[in-house]
Amino acid sequence: MRRLTAAAGIAVALLALTACRSNPSVAAYVGDQSFSEAKVDELVKQAAEAQQTAQPGDEAAVRTHVVQLLVYNALCKRIAAEKGVKLPAAQAGPSEYATISQETQACVQALPLDQMKPSEEDLRKVYDNGVEVGVLDPKQSFEQVKPQLEGDPQVAGAIAVYRVLTDAAKSADVTVNPRYRPLDLPVLTAGERGAVLSAPFGQYESGVSNS
Template sequence: MEVGGVTAPGCWRERVTVMRARRLVAVATVAVGIVALSGCRAEPGVAAYVGDHRITQDAVTAVLDDLRAKNPTPPAEDPSTAAQPPLPGPAQVASVLVLGEVCARVSKEKNYQPRAQVSPEQAAQQFGLAPDTRYVRSVAELYTCLSGVPAGEAVAPTEKELADVVAAGRKAAKIPANVSDEDAARQLDGEQSREQLRAALATRRSLVEAVESYDVTVNPRYRPLEFPVLTFEGNAPAVSVPLGEAGTDTVTDVSTPDATPSSGNPDAEGTAS
């Protein structure tokens, strides 16, 4: 897996960074009989389910506490405060734990092996965090895992896909107001950015199928939960993988899960090591 950047041509020159998994998974969604269960997948203290595995809110909180302890905010009078990136929030932590579990499961099932090793130091540099932070180690493990999952085909984006990327750029204030949506879309899928954008969209399509096949359910407090596979400068999401439900409180599944150890992590409750 490589982390690189491109610059869009013309008057809009926003740097874009992308996590580029060399191979991504294309997993057929498993057809299951689904019945509505209002409470079985919404237990107190559970942040998300991946199949029969619980990721607890305590696990998310532990990672957040570790982030704050190892990455203290400088005093207000410190000139470096302005350049200090904000710490990841609960949703960002939950997204890493959820997708990490999905990747571990599909890799174990299909016997995928990582094709690249991403170190905590590399991940720390991307986020501006201490390398011994549990969140950073979890991100490095996730990127390493994703490097071994087979890639989908990079094809021309649909109009909706381009519109979604432009909308993300507008939301993050990364596209100047005087640049039209049409011009922004042309530049995003232009010669200098095309390869990374299309690779990210292929990543998204493949990971969406994987997430759906492993029956991810997310606590409403974290919805909509997403993991970015392409970001604008400053780690603002450009293309993201949706994890679980979009925002409804309705929960659907076929069974009540039991807490089991993670297939990719020795901690039983989905905590980052």
């Protein structure tokens, strides 16, 4: 009987935790932090002004970008704290959005990211996405391109960032409002053509995610 009571208590606690992370007024949760939709509203206005976006339909993209930035900033600070990295003092920008952007960039640059040998799966995903966005020639097979990808320090660095971010997101139990899902952070891009490698937030996969 005691065991049933304990199990019921655990179930109630889990339900309460789930409910706490499904508030529609919250854009995202990172550990014990939460970012409200009201805060996103403020930063979206600032981001739109900074990026001079005024075209119809741009707001949804800007909102997603802002949520990405908030989650990325929070995760980077958690990673730095866990690794004992002292981050440089943040310099105030012309807006809160600009300050967070600068702060995040400085944080990422300060992280000690270990280079790792890309796995076959990592390289295959990069190849497939590269072909999809048009930066790799589909006439060249994966086996032909593999040595080039494997020896590219940018690819290795992007994979290192991907691993660190996804591990941190899992430990922080990152939860994203359904309106922003899937929320991916590009870590290797091909300019305007799109992302070749992205880290997923609020959803977790064992392999490299598609763009």
